[in-house]
Amino acid sequence: EADIYQTPRYLVIGTGKKITLECSQTMGHDKMYWYQQDPGMELHLIHYSYGVNSTEKGDLSSESTVSRIRTEHFPLTLESARPSHTSQYLCASSGQTLQEQFFGPGTRLTVL
């Protein structure tokens, strides 16, 4: 079944740890996105990719990095997590220009 997956769903870690949030989609979409969202608040685009080996920074400055080595995979990495990184991270993908973005279930990250 075509879908978009995010793991883990919930993560609690200590300050200074390196973490990678996983995002995979089985829809063959070229475009993928990462958004940061505080609970019940607006979405902020932090990274996007229009294809393999293409990554761009979004509107909101972020200390995270992303990679796009395979079409279906778009992981987000925090080299040294801080409490200010506590938030929900949403991954999305889209295909053709007219198409809506499809969202994963999100990863809720808490940094202690």
Add this chain to the structure above:
Amino acid sequence: AQSVAQPEDQVNVAEGNPLTVKCTYSVSGNPYLFWYVQYPNRGLQFLLKYITGDNLVKGSYGFEAEFNKSQTSFHLKKPSALVSDSALYFCAVRDIGNNNDMRFGAGTRLTVKP
């Protein structure tokens, strides 16, 4: 650059009454408009979109939205609200004439009371 505004942070309606969640947009080219719904601890779910054609668009769960070019609006509507419609709603716009990026509004929290 394109932008979208949701002027109401919160909308409260009684179950069975009609609901409207407002959205206005600004683009330099032709707009593609979208509505999403988000339930607690979940990602966004697509409801409906306007690309071209009929100004009244019907979507999932009985929702519809009307594209009004002169007022640059795309309000979300439902004739009879359900308690289960209570959620966070996001409007989004994509400016096809420019960079194709999708911009989301700040969201409107809809509460439907029994």
